[in-house]
Amino acid sequence: MELVAERSFGSISLREVARGAGIVPTAFYRHFASMEDLGVTLVEDSMRVLRRTLREGRRDLAARQALPTAQSSLDILLRHVHDNEAQFRFLVREQHGGIAEIRRAIDTELRLFSKELAIDLSRLPDLAQWSPEDLEIAAELIVTIMLTAVADLLDGDYRGSGVEREIVERTEKQLVMVFLGMGRWSPPTG
């Protein structure tokens, strides 16, 4: 993760990883069959942790009988991003990165997020009559917006000045625009 924080995964050598781990190059093979294998494992680990965090966040909200809002959801996510910066750099970078197998792994996980979010959305009274397809499309849009916020945060120097606040405010506005649009979308009949 240290290595991947600054450069693309595809440009990192097996030997660098071994050096970073304090073992000899050949010992790498005791743990992973190849670099690609390592990358996929990294994706799965990061995503597992993220999913748990988000699930806990939702449970917290439910416990307080609060509806998930744009603000609170974004807040939970960004807190997790700050705590796991390297992982997110990795995920954002490799989502469209150079190694097909890693892209696929990330894509699969993101699709799971969208599906979970779609289920949450389906419970909202206003969206009760939406088709599952449209719910998922809306969910994917929301995930995209969130992910873009994370990427912008990490790509820029989010420390200092008001860059982070700016990104947060922009993202919240974008989410509100979408929610407003969803409110007008496809009234139950034509």
Add this chain to the structure above:
Amino acid sequence: MELVAERSFGSISLREVARGAGIVPTAFYRHFASMEDLGVTLVEDSMRVLRRTLREGRRDLAARQALPTAQSSLDILLRHVHDNEAQFRFLVREQHGGIAEIRRAIDTELRLFSKELAIDLSRLPDLAQWSPEDLEIAAELIVTIMLTAVADLLDGDYRGSGVEREIVERTEKQLVMVFLGMGRWSPPTG
């Protein structure tokens, strides 16, 4: 561009580029100071072409006195993507890729797109009273959605079956959701 179609720019060696260009490694330096330099040039070239295409598209629409719609805009973009697949693979991959200077270059160009789009939006009667900041936020959202569509198209195997149509329909729906939301956004006073 051939090299970058499959792997990340950071994992490509100067020697590979020279080999692909049919020159000896040292001759590379006659054209670029470094790989980073090459990358930035590639970004600028790709973006220049794309900008021209989009500008022509808008002029065409204006000539037919048609308003730019979600469908027509997306159509113009995707046609260009098909004609310049490698460039877009490169841009999508390196937008959050491993080399800071390249990220910066792409980010700058995308910001320009958003600004141009914001100006277009400001001319729509419904949005006449929007603040410039909100216009740009909406424009960035639209650019994000479009870019996500391009990325999804290129990451998947868009050839064959209905994958492309599926992505197009999803993206159009998402754009409509946003437009609907914009229609309800911030009525002129409170």
Add this chain to the structure above:
DNA sequence: ACTTTGAGTGAACATCTGTACACAAACTAG
């Protein structure tokens, strides 16, 4: 007490990498 196994070692290999340097060809301008 003995054996199986998981993890790490070290040497060796053929290949690739960036870059320096002196030189040659090819194009351009006067």
Add this chain to the structure above:
DNA sequence: CTAGTTTGTGTACAGATGTTCACTCAAAGT
């Protein structure tokens, strides 16, 4: 036609890279 500038060549070097193979050695299991 000639002088100057671009572009490309060949050689060279020190270092990095993936993977192989035979080996040690401690922990776990029986």
